[in-house]
Amino acid sequence: MERIADRFRLLSDPTRLRLVNELHASGELTVGELVERLGISYASASKQLALLRAHGTVARRREGTKIFYRIVDPSLDEVCTVVCRSLREHWASWGIEIDAALDES
Amino acid sequence: MERIADRFRLLSDPTRLRLVNELHASGELTVGELVERLGISYASASKQLALLRAHGTVARRREGTKIFYRIVDPSLDEVCTVVCRSLREHWASWGIEIDAALDES
DNA sequence: TGTCAGCTTACCTATATGGTCAAATAGGCA
């Protein structure tokens, strides 16, 4: 149960979610590209990517001085899809519309 | 994105996960029953149940002095199933077996 | 070897959160 909680905790941070979202949309990106697209610091990106990597969610590949990250956990898509759908339904029942951006994470 | 993270954060605590697990298995339980089955304090159970309720995950019903809680978010099952399956696969790839208890949450 | 770009790590601070204890609240009943 502890491990399941850990898994959810990994996805409970907006920054990590945005990193995952970018990687999901683009396939493979360098830390620099992620930093630029999300407007976050190298330190922050690096730390969160390290966490995601430690959990087997992403993997990295070196090319010169750059390091490319990519998603390697196929279940991520599925989990996020389910959560996003349930969120939309939840808010819809209160008459609140959620923009389509949610679909992509 | 913040809301998605919140959703995951809700499931990122072992106590809440165990509460959800018990309710999932039994349908409807009082706080006292949950407290006894999980070996946690009333204060802790009550607080976590309140959190789950604030997020629309569970609902409660009063009967005399007792209060029955039940799951009302149908997507919970699906999310947990996906996560548990991916965890099993992940650990299996390292040659580690996960006991069947995971199936139930 | 020195230097630079790209990335990571160490250390610190502020914030968030889970648990406990004790007090408060609500319903049932004499």
Next chain:
DNA sequence: TGCCTATTTGACCATATAGGTAAGCTGACA
């Protein structure tokens, strides 16, 4: 009303974690 059971809430403490700054590391290249 007063008391009991069931549950909730508030105050407090300890731990965990995200982000910032600065220093460290690695590969490329002159």
